[in-house]
Amino acid sequence: MAGLNPVWAFALAAPAALVGCNAPVAPAAPLPAKAEVVGVLPGGRPEKVRLVFKQGVLVEAGGLPRAFLPKGGTDGAWAAFKELSPEGKRWTLQSLFPGDTWSRDKVLHRVRWPELESVWLMASLFMGHGQHYDQLQSANPARPEKLKAGDRWVIPTELLSEDLGGKNGEQVVRTQPEDVLDDEARVAAFRSLLAFEEDAQGKYAGYHLRKGEALYSSVVMRYTDQVDPQGVNDLAKEIALRSGISDVRGIQPGQLVKIPLEALASPFQPEGTVALAEEREVRAEVRRIPRVTVGARLKGVRIVLDAGHGGIDKGAMANGVWESDYVYDITMRVQRLLEQETDAVVSCTIRYPAVGFNPRSRIQVPSDQAEILTTPPFSNDGENPNAVSVHLRWVLANQLFSVFERSGDAKKTLFISFHADSLHPSARGTMVYVPGAVGVPASFTLPASRTVQVKELGAGSRVTFSPRERLQGEARSRLFAESLLTALQEDGIPTHENRPIRNVVLRAGKSFIPAVIRYSAAATKVLLEVLNLTNPDDAANFQDPAFREHYAQAVVKGIQSYYRK
Numbered sequence: 001m002a003g004l005n006p007v008w009a010f011a012l013a014a015p016a017a018l019v020g021c022n023a024p025v026a027p028a029a030p031l032p033a034k035a036e037v038v039g040v041l042p043g044g045r046p047e048k049v050r051l052v053f054k055q056g057v058l059v060e061a062g063g064l065p066r067a068f069l070p071k072g073g074t075d076g077a078w079a080a081f082k083e084l085s086p087e088g089k090r091w092t093l094q095s096l097f098p099g100d101t102w103s104r105d106k107v108l109h110r111v112r113w114p115e116l117e118s119v120w121l122m123a124s125l126f127m128g129h130g131q132h133y134d135q136l137q138s139a140n141p142a143r144p145e146k147l148k149a150g151d152r153w154v155i156p157t158e159l160l161s162e163d164l165g166g167k168n169g170e171q172v173v174r175t176q177p178e179d180v181l182d183d184e185a186r187v188a189a190f191r192s193l194l195a196f197e198e199d200a201q202g203k204y205a206g207y208h209l210r211k212g213e214a215l216y217s218s219v220v221m222r223y224t225d226q227v228d229p230q231g232v233n234d235l236a237k238e239i240a241l242r243s244g245i246s247d248v249r250g251i252q253p254g255q256l257v258k259i260p261l262e263a264l265a266s267p268f269q270p271e272g273t274v275a276l277a278e279e280r281e282v283r284a285e286v287r288r289i290p291r292v293t294v295g296a297r298l299k300g301v302r303i304v305l306d307a308g309h310g311g312i313d314k315g316a317m318a319n320g321v322w323e324s325d326y327v328y329d330i331t332m333r334v335q336r337l338l339e340q341e342t343d344a345v346v347s348c349t350i351r352y353p354a355v356g357f358n359p360r361s362r363i364q365v366p367s368d369q370a371e372i373l374t375t376p377p378f379s380n381d382g383e384n385p386n387a388v389s390v391h392l393r394w395v396l397a398n399q400l401f402s403v404f405e406r407s408g409d410a411k412k413t414l415f416i417s418f419h420a421d422s423l424h425p426s427a428r429g430t431m432v433y434v435p436g437a438v439g440v441p442a443s444f445t446l447p448a449s450r451t452v453q454v455k456e457l458g459a460g461s462r463v464t465f466s467p468r469e470r471l472q473g474e475a476r477s478r479l480f481a482e483s484l485l486t487a488l489q490e491d492g493i494p495t496h497e498n499r500p501i502r503n504v505v506l507r508a509g510k511s512f513i514p515a516v517i518r519y520s521a522a523a524t525k526v527l528l529e530v531l532n533l534t535n536p537d538d539a540a541n542f543q544d545p546a547f548r549e550h551y552a553q554a555v556v557k558g559i560q561s562y563y564r565k
């Protein structure tokens with residue numbers, strides 16, 4: 001354990017009194033660009049210390065004792081705080097902040113220049129790196145949203161930098177939530193960064209932006225279910241206004257962001273809410289549900305693949321690519337690989353007559369014909385194709401599963417619908433939608449259609465789900481989504497950085513579960529948003545047949561690992 005080293009003994013002997021102070025101690029207007037104090041060195045000599053806005057702390061180097069300087073000395077007239085020896089750092093902090101008390105178990109820091117200080121600065125001075133600031137906030141749960149002169153912040157000794165007798169290094173080595181592969185742990189880590197507070201406008205979840213984070217990607221897309229560009233931008237604006245941020249591009253790390261409670265996704269809702277309780281119930285089910293295992297060749301597994309859109313419906317379009325043909329191509333590659341490498345029984349819901357079930361290396365123009373493989377096939381060329389064909393996909397898949405279940409194990413049924421998204425351009429990579437247990441109805445009957453006559457619509461247009469089936473449906477689908485994302489990540493394929501597994505879609509103010517997974521009778525069912533078309537790098541990947549093949553291989557690996565013993 002890093003105890004209190006000899007620096008401690010020195011610090012006790014060092015006088016920290018000031019002989020002069022050119023900067024106001026109380027907040028003053030206008031904003032001081034810097035504060036300057038004169039500290040007294042051990043021999044009694046005065047020495048200037050400056051705290052400069054956004055530059056940190058500088059010490060006049062000329063008269064500093066050698067013990068305060070780095071081994072190689074310093075070049076300039078002023079030495080930066082981080083260059084100083086442990087003794088030099090300790091002396092500098094005591095000169096700048098004579099009101100701080102240093103005891104064996106903690107430093108009690110009193111904010112002296114609220115205009116110049118920030119939580120980030122405190123973390124960089126006392127803890128070795130500004131990025132440790134969330135640890136500092138956790139140690140000070142009252143978290144005043146804006147520093148005021150005289151505020152007291154506790155820095156436990158173990159959180160101090162190594163130079164000051166603690167354990168924190170100058171490098172940030174701790175794991176970021178983004179690095180955690182396990183979805184539950186990642187979401188819990190994100191949740192731990194929130195603090196529930198109240199202001200004149202009511203309750204909110206407070207989040208302090210970390211270095212390099214932006215409002216729309218790190219707050220809105222992570223903590224809410226909002227993903228479409230307009231919705232994300234609108235909510236980001238609303239949050240900026242509430243948080244007193246006038247220039248979104250000029251946000252500094254450590255900035256407090258206030259997220260209205262009603263905008264929070266379920267896992268981030270406050271303690272005691274129904275949404276959080278439901279979220280925890282699903283997580284518990286994910287942990288206890290027995291895994292369905294089969295051999296690597298997936299014998300006894302029934303898989304239905306669905307390529308989204310097609311025919312008159314091209315899906316999302318951006319950056320010179322469109323959704324339908326490209327997701328169809330990936331689906332064909334997955335089907336071919338499954339047929340070659342496994343014993344699973346595989347079907348597709350849709351076929352492009354001009355292409356057949358073949359992968360293509362070049363996709364030049366949108367295909368205008370596609371048919372859902374019902375009996376007889378339904379050509380996707382109508383006036384309102386989505387309303388009918390979206391339902392026909394799950395009706396057809398459920399029919400295939402019900403035939404399989406006469407002799408096969410219902411737990412070994414898997415449905416995957418392939419799509420691509422058009423999100424905020426900053427987002428990239430795969431996102432997986434699973435059917436949220438609370439959004440799946442107890443029963444649903446597709447209204448009879450006067451124009452569509454296919455055999456599957458008879459018995460297959462009604463579905464029922466018990467509470468247990470809904471819970472297990474989400475739990476199994478989440479487990480599968482994790483296997484899939486792990487396989488993609490292991491192959492270097494981008495996945496959504498914030499919350500790549502979601503159980504609800506929020507668009508234009510409405511939240512819903514896509515019908516293909518909402519009404520799917522498969523034990524495991526996901527809607528895969530392969531990538532984000534509005535992101536240029538993702539769009540380039542989509543056009544690359546090598547990427548599509550690589551992607552299909554990773555999907556097959558994910559399926560195999562999901563069913564692995």
Ligand SMILES: [Zn+2]
Binds near residue numbers: 309
């Ligand atoms: Zn789509």
